[in-house]
Amino acid sequence: MTIALPRVVSAEEWTAAREALLRKEKEHTRAGDRLAAERRRMPMVQYSKRYEFTGPGGTHSLLDLFEGRRQLIVYHFMLHPGDKAGCPGCSLLVDNMAHPAHLHARDVTLKVVAPATAPEIERYWNRMGWTIPWVSAAGTDFPADCGIDGGFGVSVFLRDGDDVYRTYFTDGRGGDQFVSTLRYLDVTPLGRQEAWEEESRGTDAPSSWWRRHDEY
Incomplete structure (x- = not known):
């Protein structure tokens, strides 16, 4: 296919276009700030069930995953028992x-939780060269209690003493906000080069080009 490139203009016209876009970007930022404030004011629900996660160092409760901090972000990772590799x-x-x-400086712990067994997760982490903390939820109701039916998502928890509450959850396109690679692509003229973005920029279906980093 022939890629439709942006128009070539004078420096003055480019500056005017940039200033017009900047005004829209600033409003988008302010709208995002208002949405983030609404997100912070979400009500919360208590999670009192005793889960037993497995990971480096042995078994851990949900409270243990906080590592003494007040807030916990959990990424629900799609690596299931028997899978040879995690979701791209x-x-x-x-x-x-x-x-x-x-x-950690803002009292937040980040953990990746997958339903695969601990040895399966460890093997895949070693392949990927990751040091991000992980635990296995194999044999627990935690994924189901979080509404994860074999998929992925991001859950946020708050600890008040020894009581744990869930405050936020997102999945689907909500996961985009946590992928800085996409943020970088979104400021380029060709974008993600997916068919939904813009005519003559790309033909790929959404996320169809994603690979594990050792498979490109």
Whole structure:
């Protein structure tokens, strides 16, 4: 296919177009700030069931996953018992996870939870070269209690003393916000090069080009 490139204009016209777009970007940012404030004010539901996760260091409760911090982000990773490899999309997301020290500084712990067994998760983590903390939910009701039916998602929990509450959940396109690779692509003229974005920019179906980083 022939790719439709942006128009070539003068520096003055480019500056005017940039300023017009900047005004829209600023409003988008402010709208995002309002949505984030609404998200922070979401009600919460208590999780009092005693789950037994398995990971490095042995078994852990849901409370243990906080590592003493007040807030916990859980990424529900699609690696199931018997799978030889994790989901490419989940793997892309984990590739984009930042150094946890920055989250720790704001009283947040990040954990990846998968329904596969601990040895299966460890093998895949070693293949990917990841150091992101993980635990296995194999044999627990945790995925089902979080509404994860074989899929993926992000859950957020808050600890008040020894009481644990769930405050937020997203899945589907909500996962995009955690993938910085997509944020970088979204500022390029060709974007993600997927058919839904813009005519003559690409023909790929959404996420169809994603691969595990050792498979490109």
